[in-house]
Each structure stands twice: as C-alpha cells, then as structure tokens.
Amino acid sequence: MQSGISVSTELHSAFNSLVNDESSRFLLATITDESLVPLETIPSQSPSNFHADLALLAPHIKPNEALYILLRRSPSRFVAVTYVPQTAPVRQKMLFASTRLTLVRELGGEKFEESIFATDANELTAEGWARHEAHVAGDQPLTQEEQDLQGxxxxxxxxxxxxxxxxxxxxxxxxxxxxxxxxxxxxxxxxxxxxxxxxxxxxxxxxxxxxxxxxxxxxxxxxxxxxxxxxxxxxxxxxxxxxxxxxxxxxxxxxxxxxxxxxxxxxxxxxxxxxxxxxxxxxxxxxxxxxxxxxxxxxxxEEFAPKEEKKTGFAKPKRPGRR
Missing domain, CATH: 3.40.20.10 (Severin)
Incomplete structure (x- = not known):
C-alpha cells in the first residue's frame, strides 16, 4: 500500500545532519500536510552507551500518537523505527504503516541496517531494546509456549x-x-x-x-x-x-x-x-x-471476464426552438 507521501527537503537536510554529526543520537519525524517532516534532533548524552541514551526518548513517546524515530545505533549504524501505539487513531496507524518504506527508501535504504515496527513504548526503553537484540541474536530464553511456536x-x-x-x-x-x-x-x-x-x-x-x-x-x-x-x-x-x-x-x-x-x-x-x-x-x-x-x-x-462496452447510437441534434 502506497500513501503518496514523500520526504520533505527539510527532513532530507535533518537526516544528513544526523549522519554527519556523531554527537546527534535521534531524529524524530512525523507526517504533516502529506509530507514527511522533521520534528526534533536529540543529541547524545552518552555517546558510548546507546542503551542509556534511549531514556531521552521517553518525553517524546506518547501513548496515542505515532512517530518516526531515526536513530544512530553506533557511529556508522542507523535504524529506522516506526512507533505506532495501539491507541493511535486508525487513519494515523494506516498512514504511518504504509509510509514507512517510503521514508527509508527516500532517505537511502543502504544507510539503515534495520527497520523496526514498535507498538509499545516499552519496546523503546533500554530493557525493551535489549530484548529485541537478544531475540534477533537468538539468545533470549524462551517460554514453553514460545518454544512450541518456534518448533x-x-x-x-x-x-x-x-x-x-x-x-x-x-x-x-x-x-x-x-x-x-x-x-x-x-x-x-x-x-x-x-x-x-x-x-x-x-x-x-x-x-x-x-x-x-x-x-x-x-x-x-x-x-x-x-x-x-x-x-x-x-x-x-x-x-x-x-x-x-x-x-x-x-x-x-x-x-x-x-x-x-x-x-x-x-x-x-x-x-x-x-x-x-x-x-x-x-x-x-x-x-x-x-x-x-x-x-x-x-x-x-470476473477479474478476467471481458468488459462489455455500452454502445450509444448517434444522437441527432435537437431542432432549435422557435424565437
């Protein structure tokens, strides 16, 4: 599903600044007037500790509002996060979900090592991110139900x-x-x-x-x-x-x-x-x-049935009325 929304010049510029400035950790973005626009760039407080910096996101994560988060995982590694809480308006959910590929593609898919879809604010905490990394690495202990599903x-x-x-x-x-x-x-x-x-x-x-x-x-x-x-x-x-x-x-x-x-x-x-x-x-x-x-x-x-064209005969012009 394509939304027809594109990345604004302002967001291109803000993302380039994020890439070139290693002191910047997060770039927040949203959709406004059918365009992807930047909201705020958040500098790192712990350049060598990514998990500690995740606490900086808390004031910006709302329980009913979707958000794009472009983050620096390490000096040259970037991740695109689409945060869509379950209590967000339905139209906003669909719009953010259908535009996430456009966001990454237009900013340069080769720059992102991962694209994450989150629905809970806890996924964007240090603990939540650690669980995600453990899951990807395959080191996370599984419950019996999870083991059954994995089987x-x-x-x-x-x-x-x-x-x-x-x-x-x-x-x-x-x-x-x-x-x-x-x-x-x-x-x-x-x-x-x-x-x-x-x-x-x-x-x-x-x-x-x-x-x-x-x-x-x-x-x-x-x-x-x-x-x-x-x-x-x-x-x-x-x-x-x-x-x-x-x-x-x-x-x-x-x-x-x-x-x-x-x-x-x-x-x-x-x-x-x-x-x-x-x-x-x-x-x-x-x-x-x-x-x-x-x-x-x-x-x-019916998808392959020939479409019948309605034929209309030549209509003789009506005689102009008397003056």
Whole structure:
C-alpha cells in the first residue's frame, strides 16, 4: 500500500545532519500536510552507551500518537523505527504503516541496517531494546509456549527446503529478510510446474518473509479453504484461465493482531516486487480480501471476464426552438 507521501527537503537536510554529526543520537519525524517532516534532533548524552541514551526518548513517546524515530545505533549504524501505539487513531496507524518504506527508501535504504515496527513504548526503553537484540541474536530464553511456536515455524521452514534466510533488496525499495525456499517456490509458478499455489507469511518479530506452502491442484473454488483463515497471508496463485495468469492475493482476517495488520499492509508491495524482480514472476492481478471465505470462483473469474462496452447510437441534434 502506497500513501503518496514523500520526504520533505527539510527532513532530507535533518537526516544528513544526523549522519554527519556523531554527537546527534535521534531524529524524530512525523507526517504533516502529506509530507514527511522533521520534528526534533536529540543529541547524545552518552555517546558510548546507546542503551542509556534511549531514556531521552521517553518525553517524546506518547501513548496515542505515532512517530518516526531515526536513530544512530553506533557511529556508522542507523535504524529506522516506526512507533505506532495501539491507541493511535486508525487513519494515523494506516498512514504511518504504509509510509514507512517510503521514508527509508527516500532517505537511502543502504544507510539503515534495520527497520523496526514498535507498538509499545516499552519496546523503546533500554530493557525493551535489549530484548529485541537478544531475540534477533537468538539468545533470549524462551517460554514453553514460545518454544512450541518456534518448533512449528522450524517445521514449516524445513518443509520448504531449509531454515536459512537472506536479505533481499528490490530495486529502489527497502530490503527484508526472506526465508529459504520462498523465491524458489515463486519461480516454480513461472516455470509452470505442478505446484500452482504458493503461500507466504511474515515472522512479525524479525520481519522475515517465510514460505508456508507450495501446493498443486489449486482451483478458484478451492482457494477459500486452502488459504489460512486465522492470520494474514500473501498468496500467489496461477489461474487456470487462458494464459495461466498469476494472481497476488492478500488476505487479512479481522481477528489479526494490530501489529500484524500494520506490518503486512506496509510490506505487501515488497512481496509483489519480490515475486516480480527476484523470481521473474509477472503479476496479472492484485486482489485483497478480509477473509479467505470471501474468495469464490466468481470473484476470481470476473477479474478476467471481458468488459462489455455500452454502445450509444448517434444522437441527432435537437431542432432549435422557435424565437
């Protein structure tokens, strides 16, 4: 989803100053009048202690207002944080989520080593950041429930051909981690193999696109039961109509968590570009449904039905009235 909002000249200048001035730690930004603008630059109080400097953010973090935070993790490492609290207005949530890729792309995606989506102020404290780093590094102790979930994810990845992930950057867009087997499965759709339905999901914690399944024999009638109905999905389907067009179907059930909705909505453009640029897969149609139950053969087939043009006969000019 693209918002049509762009980075202002003022924000470009403020970010360049952040990059060049090692005494600056944070640059706060927001959306005003359809433009990304700077709010304030916060200097470091502990240049050698990033976690201590996180306390400087507290006065600026509000429980009902979204905010962009561009921060210096170390002298040459930068991170883009999109803070969208759950109590923020709905329109603001969608606007900030759909613009986060634009923010990083226009400022220079190569400058950012990471892009983080936060919904709780605690995630932006020293303790919260330490938990994030531990999670990324894989050193965080897991509860039994988390271990069970991790086991399920690992099983899914093993079925898809491995557990590795790599960073992929589409032309002019922010990079994301992509799990092993995802691009290969998409290429299979292009090559016309037996599999004609590929489902991808996002590990929201690490923002990694993961291959869920690659199956054969899918039809427009079977999509409603083939696609998961308990969490969002990016689905690529090779239709059986003339030319075997490829459809991208984005589903997001109403029961999905707020953070899931934000991350999936903001990243669906990347999913399409991943298919087009990495797998060489031409996307004929992009469809969106709240629930897989809404996907029926009629909804798919009507996308390819010829449009009837209404023909209007030549209208003879009316005779001018008498004067």
């Amino acid at each position: 399920i994810k690992e099983a899914e990845l093993q079925e898809s051909g491995g557990t590795g992930a790599r960073r992929v950057q589409t032309s002019g867009h922010l990079s994301m981690s992509v799990g092993e087997g995802a691009v290969e499965a998409l290429k299979g759709l292009k090559e016309g193999g037996e599999e004609n339905l590929v489902q991808l999901k996002i590990d929201v914690q690490t923002e990694t696109i993961i291959l869920v399944s690659s199956t054969a024999g899918a039809t427009a009638a079977s999509l409603s039961t083939s696609i998961a109905n308990d969490e969002p999905r990016y689905t690529f389907y090779r239709h059986t109509s003339d030319g075997n067009p490829i459809l991208f179907i984005y589903t997001c059930p109403g029961t999905s968590k707020v953070k899931e909705r934000m991350v999936y909505a903001a990243s669906r453009g990347f999913a399409v570009l991943l298919a087009e640029q990495e797998a060489g897969l031409p996307i004929a149609k992009r469809l969106e449904f709240s629930s897989p139950e809404d996907i029926g053969p009629d909804a798919i087939d």
